[in-house]
């Protein structure tokens with residue numbers, strides 16, 4: 001069987017903005033790619049809609065995009081399997097199996113746009129359940145758990161306890177954060193770790209995280225298909241194009257096809273040291289001109305993340321980017337963050353953060369700080385650094401002082 005995979009379509013995102021149609025266009029392209037690739041079914045692990053109750057315009061455009069799947073055909077039979085009962089699911093065209101994400105769930109009592117799509121037969125929406133797909137003598141079991149509050153995720157997963165079926169290819173869909181993917185400065189939280197994932201599945205697919213990534217966890221492949229549209233622009237997301245992943249249940253292999261038409265994204269971290277306003281403005285201008293030197297079918301998204309220090313006496317407010325924003329507003333969608341710090345203390349903290357990010361142990365962070373600080377003294381490289389560090393780590397101040405004093409002589 002061949003399965004098309006895409007996620008986080010965020011229909012209705014930026015309904016009033018310049019990018020209001022990206023979400024619908026990309027969903028349409030995703031389904032078209034799946035039809036061209038002759039998939040037997042598609043899976044969509046959550047955040048189909050940007051909000052639980054989107055406007056009628058959003059619902060209309062969503063239904064229009066989803067209807068693309070009706071042009072195709074599939075010979076699979078789908079069954080909802082629960083408590084040893086097996087109920088056939090009717091569909092037309094190529095079926096799309098979906099779970100809800102954190103953006104569209106309102107609790108059991110409230111019907112959301114996803115329930116409307118399910119009732120209209122455009123998607124098959126399920127939660128904490130398993131759907132089997134059968135074709136000739138092949139069987140694929142698709143387990144799915146819609147988004148639950150992060151704090152309860154581990155508990156819910158253990159309670160649900162999905163078990164892969166024998167003589168079938170087993171897929172598991174989630175829409176949660178995972179500790180291993182959370183950056184230190186990220187506001188997203190996670191209680192689940194990759195170690196908590198149940199064993200024995202061929203492919204585990206997680207929505208929610210908007211960049212694409214694939215890794216092996218023993219026999220299991222863990223896939224983040226990434227979003228079809230960029231909502232908050234993260235650097236990781238700008239490194240790879242958006243598109244559809246395909247899974248071959250026989251070969252157990254994933255391939256990727258990008259959307260033929262997509263908005264290019266650029267992400268720049270620009271760091272200044274003791275700069276004045278002109279320098280910052282000129283540098284930003286150079287970057288934007290370089291990004292725009294090639295032709296873009298759609299105005300690209302450009303994110304400038306400006307950091308560092310300004311000349312003494314200058315503050316962030318002295319760097320006025322309004323003119324630049326206006327100059328480029330007809331050619332790009334700009335988003336700029338300015339975060340200048342003007343004392344060395346902040347610099348030290350950020351250095352420590354950088355080191356922490358590169359996952360050095362506390363001892364090696366300490367060692368690097370000592371080495372760096374010593375280099376700024378007139379001892380240079382003359383002191384036996386390792387010895388001094390060990391003495392200091394043992395609080396053996398006298399010996400440490402002796403070692404330093406000896407060199408001073």
Ligand SMILES: [Mn+2]
Nearest residue numbers: 008047101208
């Ligand atoms: Mn999302």
